[in-house]
Amino acid sequence: MPLLRALSAALGRRRSLFSHLRWHAAALLLMALLLVGRRELLASCSIHQVHGKATGCKFTERMFADGHGPWGSSGRSSVSVNATLRPLQDGEVQDTITVRRLRDYFEFGVVVATYSADLANASGFDPRAACSWNFSSGSNAPGEMQGEFHRIETDRTVQVNATFFPTTSGLQTALLVPCWKQRSAAFGYPVSADEFVAYPMVDPLLHVDAFVAFRNPYGYLPALLYGLFPFK
Numbered sequence: 001m002p003l004l005r006a007l008s009a010a011l012g013r014r015r016s017l018f019s020h021l022r023w024h025a026a027a028l029l030l031m032a033l034l035l036v037g038r039r040e041l042l043a044s045c046s047i048h049q050v051h052g053k054a055t056g057c058k059f060t061e062r063m064f065a066d067g068h069g070p071w072g073s074s075g076r077s078s079v080s081v082n083a084t085l086r087p088l089q090d091g092e093v094q095d096t097i098t099v100r101r102l103r104d105y106f107e108f109g110v111v112v113a114t115y116s117a118d119l120a121n122a123s124g125f126d127p128r129a130a131c132s133w134n135f136s137s138g139s140n141a142p143g144e145m146q147g148e149f150h151r152i153e154t155d156r157t158v159q160v161n162a163t164f165f166p167t168t169s170g171l172q173t174a175l176l177v178p179c180w181k182q183r184s185a186a187f188g189y190p191v192s193a194d195e196f197v198a199y200p201m202v203d204p205l206l207h208v209d210a211f212v213a214f215r216n217p218y219g220y221l222p223a224l225l226y227g228l229f230p231f232k
Contacts, residue, residue, distance in 0.1 A: 046061060046213065046214040046215065046216075046220040047211060047212070047213045047214075047220065048174075048210075048211075048212045048213075049210065049211055049212075050083075050208045050209070050210040050212075051208070051209050051210075052207065052208070053088060053092070053093075053204035053206070053207055053208075054176075054204050054206055054207075054208040055178060055199070055201070055202065055203075055204045055205065055206075056175075056176050056177045056178050056198075056199075057175075057176050057208070057210070058127070058173065058174070058175050058176070059173065059174045059212050059214075060117070060171055060172065060173045060174075061171070061172060061214040062170065062171055062172075063077050063079075063166060063169065063170070063171075063172045063214060063216050064077050064169050064216050064217055065077060065166055065167055065168050065169045066078065066143065066165040066166055066167060067217075068169065068217075069216065069217025069218060070217070070218065073217045073218065074217070075216075075217030075218065076165065076215070076217060077165065077166055077215065077216050077217055078163050078164065078165050078166075078213075078214075078215050079114045079163070079164040079166070079172050079174055079212070079213070079214055079215075080162070080163045080164075080211075080212070080213045080215070081112060081114060081160060081161070081162045081163075081164075081174055081210065081211075081212050082160070082161050082210065082211045082212075083112065083158075083159075083160040083176065083208060083209065083210035083211070084157060084158070084159055084160075084208075084209045084210075085110055085150075085152070085157070085158040085159075085160070085176075085206050085207070085208055085209075085210075086156070086157040086158070086206065086207050087099035087100070087108070087152050087153075087154060087155075087156075087205060087206060087207075088204060088205060088206060088207055092207070093203065093204070096203040097201060097203045097205065098205070099152055099153070099154055099205060100154045103154060104183070105182065105183060105187050105189070106180050106181065106182060106183060106189075106191070107151070107180065107181055107182075107183060107196075108151070108152040108178070108179065108180050108199075108205065109131065109149055109150060109151045109152055109178075109179040109180070109196055110149070110150050110152055110158065110176065110177065110178050110179060110206065111130045111131055111133070111135070111147055111148070111149050111175070111176070111177045111179060112147060112148050112150070112160045112162065112174075112175070112176050113127075113130055113133075113135070113145065113146065113147030113148075113173075113174075113175045113177075114145075114146055114147070114162060114164035114172070114173065114174045114175070115144065115145035115146070115147070115164070115172070115173055115175075116143075116144055116145065116166050116167070116168050116170060116171070116172055116173075117170065117171040117172070117173055118168065118170055118171070119141075119144040119145065119167075119168060120144065120145045120173075123141070123144070123145065125145060127173075127175055127177075128198060129197075129198075130147070130175060130177045130179075130198070131149075131177060131179035131195075131196040131197050131198050132195040132196055132197060133147065135147040135148055135149050142165070142167075143164075143165055143166060143167030143168075144167060144168075146162065146164055147175075148160060148162065149179075149196075152178075152205070152206070172214065174212045174214075176208070176210065177198055177199075178198070178199040178205045178206055179196040179197065179198060179199055180196065180197065180199045181193060181194070181195060181196045181197060
């Protein structure tokens with residue numbers, strides 16, 4: 001009986017080891033298939049697109065640090081944002097809010113930011129207060145957090161092209177937030193007249209055409225697959 005128990009335990013360990021190795025082998029095979037597949041199919045895994053009316057958007061993926069990929073790889077990691085933004089015209093939204101209709105009472109803007117979540121939090125950055133954050137050359141920290149604030153005018157189109165190279169592994173975020181403030185506190189609206197705040201309405205202000213690409217050193221692999229590989 002002791003011999004049978006010992007054999008049973010040994011076989012159980014072998015089965016467990018075999019299952020573990022088989023899981024890793026399957027994950028590596030999936031990665032290989034993605035890498036040899038068509039580039040446009042591979043890229044679509046981690047490229048997010050927005051086309052149409054929007055009240056803002058936020059995308060987060062888990063990534064390796066720039067220059068610190070798996071197996072000692074020194075390939076680049078990047079978050080790229082390419083966006084064209086314009087205020088919606090009256091005819092596009094019928095009777096709802098537009099920049100033109102409210103321009104005598106409010107100023108409008110938009111924040112586009114990319115950042116490493118842990119580092120941004122440590123610096124005191126709150127995505128909900130992004131509109132009032134000072135995105136100056138002094139507050140932008142390459143590889144940790146960078147952002148731009150653009151004023152939105154009635155007939156103005158805003159073009160944003162930004163690339164962020166994260167210096168730490170972990171969650172990386174791309175954020176687009178519409179902002180507004182009163183032109184004068186005398187109007188009496190419950191909106192700040194001192195600094196821009198996030199636009200809270202359900203009605204969209206902007207038409208957005210945006211591409212947000214998260215690229216790890218090994219390519220455009222979805223963040224959901226990150227934890228499946230043995231090099232995590």
